[in-house]
Amino acid sequence: MTAEAMPLIRLRDIRKIYPMGGESVHALDGVDLEIREGELLAIIGPSGSGKSTLMHILGFLDRPTSGDAWFDARPVSRLGEAARARLRSEKIGFVFQAYNLLPRLNVLHNVLLPMSYHRKPPADLLDRAHRALEQVGMVDRAHHRPSQLSGGQQQRVAIARSLINEPRLLLADEPTGNLDSHTAQAILELLFDLHRQGRTIVMVTHDDNVATHAQRIIRVLDGRIVEEAKAC
Ligand SMILES: Nc1ncnc2c1ncn2[C@@H]1O[C@H](COP(=O)(O)OP(=O)(O)OP(=O)(O)O)[C@@H](O)[C@H]1O
Numbered sequence: 528m529t530a531e532a533m534p535l536i537r538l539r540d541i542r543k544i545y546p547m548g549g550e551s552v553h554a555l556d557g558v559d560l561e562i563r564e565g566e567l568l569a570i571i572g573p574s575g576s577g578k579s580t581l582m583h584i585l586g587f588l589d590r591p592t593s594g595d596a597w598f599d600a601r602p603v604s605r606l607g608e609a610a611r612a613r614l615r616s617e618k619i620g621f622v623f624q625a626y627n628l629l630p631r632l633n634v635l636h637n638v639l640l641p642m643s644y645h646r647k648p649p650a651d652l653l654d655r656a657h658r659a660l661e662q663v664g665m666v667d668r669a670h671h672r673p674s675q676l677s678g679g680q681q682q683r684v685a686i687a688r689s690l691i692n693e694p695r696l697l698l699a700d701e702p703t704g705n706l707d708s709h710t711a712q713a714i715l716e717l718l719f720d721l722h723r724q725g726r727t728i729v730m731v732t733h734d735d736n737v738a739t740h741a742q743r744i745i746r747v748l749d750g751r752i753v754e755e756a757k758a759c
């Protein structure tokens with residue numbers, strides 16, 4: 528397969544087994560998946576089915592017990608921790624249900640967090656953070672602390688933080704799970720906008736509104752992908 532024809536991500540027979548005392552939990556049980564550049568993929572499925580485990584493997588936060596994975600045509604299943612950490616920080620943006628902002632840093636410094644710099648951030652990084660905050664409509668809150676923001680605003684900041692590295696892939700694990708339906712809709716619109724601008728997005732969600740926008744929906748059940756539906 529040429530690099531051109533390869534999807535951004537390809538998973539083949541991915542398994543994740545957690546040893547639990549004498550038993551083992553098969554969190555992923557033979558997952559095959561391809562994600563193309565520019566796609567918006569929704570992942571649905573009941574609690575405990577393996578959605579977050581799959582996201583962690585897609586984002587190099589965790590490695591599978593067995594199986595093969597390619598990122599951007601490059602085999603990545605056997606990479607060590609340091610190489611995975613590098614890919615994670617250079618290529619992946621994460622948005623979590625609980626926002627995961629650092630309470631003692633202001634909005635601007637939370638957004639800058641994925642970038643490594645010493646003491647005073649250089650002007651070009653500040654520009655990038657400013658642009659990321661602009662994209663999510665939060666420039667006027669740059670010097671607020673997370674505790675001074677609403678849930679929806681905190682999630683906007685988390686999205687800005689996920690964009691600061693210009694990631695190839697944006698992973699969002701139930702990004703609207705803690706929000707009321709109105710705020711959730713606004714956050715989804717923001718993610719849909721990013722997708723329209725060309726961003727590749729994989730989102731775990733229980734929100735029916737996503738189904739109308741996602742190009743593809745996969746259902747995870749007991750660690751397997753049981754259904755792949757094309758949205759009309
Ligand atoms: N670190 C771990 N050690 C042991 N078992 C784990 C670990 N992480 C996840 N599991 C198990 O793997 C299975 C899949 O968990 P996962 O978090 O991927 O589910 P999920 O689909 O994201 O659920 P939810 O919708 O509740 O977030 C569950 O049975 C869970 O108990």
Ligand SMILES: [Mg+2]
Nearest residue numbers: 578579580700
């Ligand atoms: Mg989960």
